[in-house]
Amino acid sequence: MKRGACFLACLALLAGCAGEQSAFSATGEEAISTLRLTWILTIGSVLVFLLVIGALIAALGRPGALRQRLADPRMVTLGGIVFPMVVLAILLIYSFALLRAGPASAGAAPLNIAVEGKQWWWRVTYSDTPGGPVESANELRIPVGETVRLELTSADVIHSFWVPAYAGKVDMIPGRTNALTLKVTAPGIVRGQCTEYCGGAHALMAFRVIAMPPEEFAAWLEREAAPAEQSLPGEAEFLRAGCGACHTVRGTPAEGTAGPELTHVASRQTIGAGILQTTPENFRTWLDRHREIKPGNLMPEYEFLSAAEREAIATYLEALE
């Protein structure tokens, strides 16, 4: 009875392996082949283990034909030397092929996107856009089926870029550019997370990756490149409070670069670097309580802003689609 309950509990835990941030729900080429290798290794080693244990039991059992055959020197040569050599050699060659394989060698010029880790958010720059680089933040959009090359850098300390559904993690090291090549096979939204401790709000430094069909991606990038609509309600309050000292909203005098770019912030999935769902309510929550929601984040608190001013700024952010 007890054992049954334990088994059920373990089964329930397995549910945690699926989901938006899981290497078991792989949709990127690298993650898919790594997952395949994982399955081959796991199932293969279980089979070998069972074989060895079976042989051991037979060897300890009553004398008989089976035991006789196990004691045969040819069995030792075949099962003890040839079998492991062949299996390990095949695995080695397969994993070498895996390491080399992947979209990196896939001919066509990749789409370059620069991702910079910064305490505690991500600056995302679409470098290959016809009208010049387009900056965004805390969300990565990529076309399905195309080779994407991410240039990973850090502005301050070591961060690590990990989207388990697509590929293994790659460190972002100050003064270095590391590259990660991705090719995503199916559209969908997955989650990424900083996986190198980088200070106070490290655990709350996440992002979403949205894989979309190429034509949708192209249309989206064109919209993303466009400046924000001018003179929206609340723009004046946003600028007068000094938000532009750190945030850029293209098309307005707000040109700061210390914080995330906000031109189309309302069209992103999350705010606060993967922390809150983008909803009108959450813009207000973030303005009022961002230090509680994401302790240690570097945006100062504007204690003296009136409720009306906060409301106006939230309304403005909400309209930045």
Add this chain to the structure above:
Amino acid sequence: MRIRVTLTWLRIVIGLLACLVAAVAGALLIAWTGLYSLAASHGHPGWMTSFLEFGKRRSIIANTRDLNVPDLDDPNLIRLGAAHFDAGCAVCHGAPGRPVTPVFEAMLPVPPPLSERAQDWSPEELHWVVRHGLQFTGMPGWSGEDRDDEVWAMVAFLRALSDLTPAAYGQLAAGNAPQETADVDALVTAGPASLPMAACAKCHGSESAPPTSDLVPILSGQSPAALEIALNDYRSGARESGFMEPVAGQLSEDRIGAIAAYLSSRESLAYAGTEATDPDAIARGRELARRGDGDRLAACDSCHGGSARADYPRLNGQSAVYIRAQLQLWKEGGRAVTPHGRLMAEITDDLSEGQITDIAAYYASQPVFQYGAAVSPAGGEE
């Protein structure tokens, strides 16, 4: 008859304790009977005077630490010190051409005439005394806590004091404010001005005169909201300054509002002597003010430029020395006490010494800001 007492350690300890108890009881008895007169008019007996004098001297010497002494011949320090001395210190210590008033001459100890006595001490010792005051003498400590920087103005002035003629002193002390009016009628009917400290123009400059010192900001032309916040913060003691707290403490809230509105509508001459600035520093400062440093630093002009909220102070035309001193104060944590101050403290955390110099140089090179005058939307003129 002889009493034989054998000395043991226990007996010695008990004996000493008994002496101690007797001494405390004796002191309490003297205090209770009131035998010792504390009358200031009596003066101390000679031995007491010598003892107290000795203790004071030793205490000052023992507590003084090595400090970074600024250039004490800097007229900016001396003028600021003179203005404060006249309003705050001269009443007890007298001034050139003005002896100690009879009221304070009757204090015990009598406040020393500083024209003569300030020379007895080194700059560090004077700094310690002005900063901390002296117990049992009536000498108060500096009212701006943690504003050791301000105290140097007093030290510089005290060092210059012995050479001052009454006329020269009068000129220094009055700053830009008119020297004492000879309006006998007003004097007879209204008495002397009731707010001797609060003549803003004395230090801060006006339409006809620049600020007396590059350590003080130009107030004319700031927005009323920014001026009100500053004065109210000084008044409540949230913002520390030995110069400004006593001034703001004399003002009612209504008066602060009226002063802010008045100053905001006025203009001021720019600083008289400007330090030679490096054009490269100004250019670097302009870039920082407009765009930040591309890393963590916010762009100063987004808040301190023309079109930002009225409660953010404008920096154009303020002296580089003043801006640097305030930014240093923020870096040391001295201003993270009000909502606005806490916000700024997060920004100054990321400032390097070099950036402070560049930003100060840039703003000092700009024409003095005028609230309500037309400004470009991004703030800051070319």
